[in-house]
Amino acid sequence: MKIIVAEKISDKGMEVLQASGAQVDLKLKIPREELLEIIPAYDAIVVRSATKIDEEFFAHATSVKVVGRAGNGVDNIDMTAATKHGVIVVNTPDANSVSAAEHTIGLMLASSRKSPQANMAMKNRIWDRSPFTGTELYRKTVGIVGLGRIGALVATRLQAFDMKVIAYDPYIADSRFEKFGVEKKETLAELMQEADFLTVHTPKTKETLGMIGKEQFALAKKGLHIVNCARGGIVDEEALAWAAAEGIVTAGGIDVLKDEPATTSPLFDLEHIILTPHIGADTVEAQDNVGVSIAHEVLSALRGEVVPNAVNMPTLQRQELEQVKQSLKLGEIMGKCYYQLNKEPVEQLEIIYSGETAKMETEMITLAVLKGLMEPVIQEKVNYVNAGLLAKNRGIEVVESKIADNEHYLNFIQLKVHSKEKTFTIGGTVFGKNELRIAEINGFVFDVIPTDYMLIAENIDQPGMIGKIGTMLGQNNINIATMQVSRNVQGEKAMMFMAIDSEPTEEDLAKITTVDGILKVQFLQMG
């Protein structure tokens, strides 16, 4: 396993990677062309915010399975391209939030008290207090745009300064505003009009890029203090320069610029705007948290485990993950059966979750079913990341439904795979903690433990069939480990489900079908 670390992570993080036995190559500040040249040899890459991970990168990175973003924002990673190429992107969304929140407040205090400017004067041996009269935070109104992880940390900390905290975030429930004692503003305009201090904490998206522009500054009170410790460009730099010239903004702290690394921006010339070079997350604690977390995440993802912080997959809390783990296995195994037993292309996949499974986060189980379904028949690697997209591209409609109760089982997953001509059904359950069972195939009821090698035989329900098939398999040196027979109507069609100890050849199967009364025999690899 080869991992390239293209931007600095903490020593503790490096140690975790190295302890895994993987070859870990630290290539800091590697030129783009060189990275593209060597990347085909790597299974994973770890980056921060400076490395562009785009379509061109993925076109070269043919063996990369995981991109680890040591940090939070993923705007340097083309998520659509990653998903298309089946590459898992993992990040560490919580690991540096406290540091970013503290830097936000630091910038607010430093810019309000002009501390960096005073420091510069002192270093130039100028003792003069008069240019540095500042402003208190006490009893001022702070407007927060984006009340997510960092926005909420900033809110609660600023309440300790006796600030009135208002926020604009149209994407979260009212209960979150109540939880943090923050007054909700329905529009950005309202927030702009009321705020003495403004701080942005949204991700950089099409919607948020340039969101604080000239139009918004024009609504603000004169003397606004502004902080951007989120992403460059959310506060439009030209507009901020204009607002400063107009006396609308009189102080500010900016940690992030639109084009990084940056040495040009209108903000460099603004006396009252203090700048830092994207150091919101640069604390020993945050870097240790981030480094260790990303190392574990990348290694888990490489081992094929489901990771909690995968950005381009449904995310699950550890507890939820534990809950669905066995259902994921079951779903994948059942999905795997379809194309082994049927040749018709799938038009619609219906997944019915019932009993306890209906209460779970089923999004990931659906992906597991799709992964199992497509793996036997397509060349591309199928994983939890691209299974949904691949299914969509192949015209498979996925319909999920949930039924609270199941008459027979505590938990049950049923697949109804519809092709043009017919519908194949398979159902299964998890007994206890991890006992998987196939409980139904095409209307025949079983209680079968899925194993690597299985045979399914359809036969006429008549005396002697079990003996005949047993003898035939024995003659071909195939041992039956377990066998179950199911029928619905006496004398009609029956189904035998056998776990066998070795893989039969096509010839073996053809011979069995010559047995009188056997209608069909198929080999199924379930493990």
Ligand SMILES: NC(=O)c1ccc[n+]([C@@H]2O[C@H](COP(=O)([O-])OP(=O)(O)OC[C@H]3O[C@@H](n4cnc5c(N)ncnc54)[C@H](O)[C@@H]3O)[C@@H](O)[C@H]2O)c1
């Ligand atoms: N400066 C640094 O070093 C540093 C460190 C960590 C994080 N960050 C950045 O801080 C930002 C916030 O991170 P987070 O972990 O709090 O993210 P988060 O996802 O927890 O919260 C973002 C919030 O923004 C809200 N939001 C999205 N679009 C919005 C819009 N158009 N208007 C209003 N609200 C909107 C969301 O609903 C969400 O509540 C991100 O941009 C992240 O990259 C910077």
Ligand SMILES: O=C(O)CC[C@@H](O)C(=O)O
């Ligand atoms: O570590 C970085 O390069 C950026 C940190 C921060 O902006 C983040 O999004 O986590």
